[in-house]
Amino acid sequence: MAGLVLHNYFRSSASVRVRVALNLKGLDYTYAAHHLRHGEHRSEAYRAVNPHALVPALELADGTVLTQSLAIMEYLDEVFAEPPLLPTEPGARARVRAIAQAIACDTHPLTNLRVLGDLRTRFGADDAAVKDWIHHWVKETFGPLETMLTGDSATGTFCHGEQPGMADVCLFAQMFNNQRFGVDMAPYPTIRRIFAAAARLPAFDKAAPENQPDAE
């Protein structure tokens, strides 16, 4: 598909997800950077693209704008079948989506920039308090996730078998936040192993924050 534009930010975890998905599907895109710390996503110009003023948003060749990283990944998987981001069987698909959502609904929304900023202004949270908050919510999800991934025979090299998919994409993206805020990953050997396996793949590595044109 020609003419894809990805509105995103190098460090945004939801942006990392969509970059990995586009890379896995072998799709080229124009990188449109919106500097979140400078509030560029809150401009009138960007609100005309995505009224929610959030990244990522994927602009298709016909001008349609897709928002929400999980919805974008589902779209890419429906339109570009290979390689699949989800397994075939409904129960397996539910398992992969549940892992993805444990990160995308239970962890990431509590640890993204807009929420951390709000904790500072609203409750006077300092760096240590913000860090504690992040560590708490990561642990709440990653503890059970580690147990689940370790104990379930569906787990292989990746979250679900031998091919990377939607769950691995979300796990990979969240790990950069975890690292940046000094989350101790020692209690999560299976998650670390899956992250390392993903990071060795060019589609993932190319999507990492430090490899983007707007990286600082």
Place this chain on the structure above:
Amino acid sequence: MAGLVLHNYFRSSASVRVRVALNLKGLDYTYAAHHLRHGEHRSEAYRAVNPHALVPALELADGTVLTQSLAIMEYLDEVFAEPPLLPTEPGARARVRAIAQAIACDTHPLTNLRVLGDLRTRFGADDAAVKDWIHHWVKETFGPLETMLTGDSATGTFCHGEQPGMADVCLFAQMFNNQRFGVDMAPYPTIRRIFAAAARLPAFDKAAPENQPDAE
């Protein structure tokens, strides 16, 4: 499908979603209540069902446990085709999923019981501060959502056309939280209209918090 067990709580917004979806699909289920305020979901017994200690979880007849409300809805839609919770065309599916996720990823995770409780213990937030926090995050999503739903020709009686789907389910469920915490819904006439249309349908009404066996 015989033998479905829904682990849930009357007031849990994610539980409301799955109840509506089950009702829309015409599926019977056993209602297993876990009292969140009493911490029943954190028991060893329930952790054996869902290690994440969150509701809802849907136990299938073969003992498989599905977690995460959006993943459960996708599963139900894949296994029980009628009536569909998503439209057919990929772009339309992406739109409906994006609306659902604006609520399920950007709003609800910040306004659920475990987070509000944490704000109280961690930052000493009182009732007024908790209410402000909720109002802020609802507005962040519902403002742009109202604009989007009002301006988009795909919006009809429901978020996407004339049949209720996944977006309406999430919108409906979140409205009970909004009401409970006194969010002023006056600025959102289109959202109110869609909520009212959904609430008139038995599948939705039957799933409302006040109509559950554990309602207080």
